[in-house]
Amino acid sequence: MRLKDKVALITGGAQGIGRDIALAFAKEGADVVIGDINLEKAMRVEQEIMALGRKSLAIELDVTSSVKVEEEVNKILDKFKKVDILVNNAGITKDNLLLRMSDAEWDAVLAVNLKGTFNCTKAASKIMIKQRSGKIINIASIIGIMGNPGQANYSASKAGIIALTKTTAKELGSRNINVNAVAPGFIQTDMTAKLPEELKEKMRGAIPLGKFGSCADVANACVFLASEESSYITGQTIVVDGGMVMA
Ligand code: NAP
Numbered sequence: 001m002r003l004k005d006k007v008a009l010i011t012g013g014a015q016g017i018g019r020d021i022a023l024a025f026a027k028e029g030a031d032v033v034i035g036d037i038n039l040e041k042a043m044r045v046e047q048e049i050m051a052l053g054r055k056s057l058a059i060e061l062d063v064t065s066s067v068k069v070e071e072e073v074n075k076i077l078d079k080f081k082k083v084d085i086l087v088n089n090a091g092i093t094k095d096n097l098l099l100r101m102s103d104a105e106w107d108a109v110l111a112v113n114l115k116g117t118f119n120c121t122k123a124a125s126k127i128m129i130k131q132r133s134g135k136i137i138n139i140a141s142i143i144g145i146m147g148n149p150g151q152a153n154y155s156a157s158k159a160g161i162i163a164l165t166k167t168t169a170k171e172l173g174s175r176n177i178n179v180n181a182v183a184p185g186f187i188q189t190d191m192t193a194k195l196p197e198e199l200k201e202k203m204r205g206a207i208p209l210g211k212f213g214s215c216a217d218v219a220n221a222c223v224f225l226a227s228e229e230s231s232y233i234t235g236q237t238i239v240v241d242g243g244m245v246m247a
Contacts, residue, residue: 001029002227007080009033012090014041016189020215021222026054033076035061063090063116073123085226086124088117089139095150106153113157134177135226138165142185142245169235178234180225185241187213208243
């Protein structure tokens with residue numbers, strides 16, 4: 001077991017990629033807190049984790065509120081006595097072409113994806129600095145590297161996450177805290193299932209491995225970054241995209 005008795009907080013862990021990360025961590029021996037805006041769905045994942053024999057806690061968490069994040073992270077510390085791993089996974093899209101994009105669409109995406117990552121990192125790193133250990137994993141996207149029409153807000157938020165990852169890694173490295181990002185490509189989730197078949201076929205053609213990724217593909221990279229196997233890696237972005245984007 002690569003994460004035996006570690007305590008992890010996964011934001012947006014009630015469904016999709018976050019849920020898979022939570023279950024993968026539990027299978028590797030971690031106790032997992034699911035922080036999600038949707039408490040009911042988070043509680044279902046809590047049950048799934050407990051069925052694997054690990055401790056779990058579902059909390060209602062809106063990552064956009066720094067006050068709420070600080071309160072909830074302190075409650076986690078009270079209950080579990082430490083926070084070893086933070087996965088900043090909560091993310092939303094509100095797509096529109098630049099000229100049609102409203103202030104509200106821009107602000108909402110930046111608030112959840114980028115400010116949410118900042119809020120949770122700040123609250124958890126206070127604890128990790130005292131522990132002199134920690135792993136922070138930020139879920140970015142290849143859109144933050146390559147851009148995408150209709151996603152000015154999303155691409156800027158994800159590029160911001162990649163830059164924030166580097167700065168945080170530089171600030172926290174001396175305290176034995178690793179900060180890395182995972183940039184998924186086209187991953188099969190409820191969100192991507194809704195795209196037209198024609199578009200999906202076109203996208204598949206642009207992927208050297210010729211297939212879409214699964215939530216488990218992203219979760220596997222996160223397990224590696226949360227484990228001691230990656231202890232000399234920090235400030236990096238691991239791209240999980242079947243080869244769509246190559247540096
Ligand atoms: P998802 O299925 O929509 O799950 C995201 C979860 O975050 C949902 O449970 C959502 O709740 C929750 N959430 C939304 N706003 C929140 C907030 N303010 N505070 C806390 N939780 C909040 O998304 P996903 O497809 O699994 O994506 C997970 C991450 O991977 C995101 O950061 C996304 O940008 C990134 N990503 C995904 C793909 C892909 O192909 N799916 C590709 C690249 C990157 P509600 O459902 O109630 O809103």
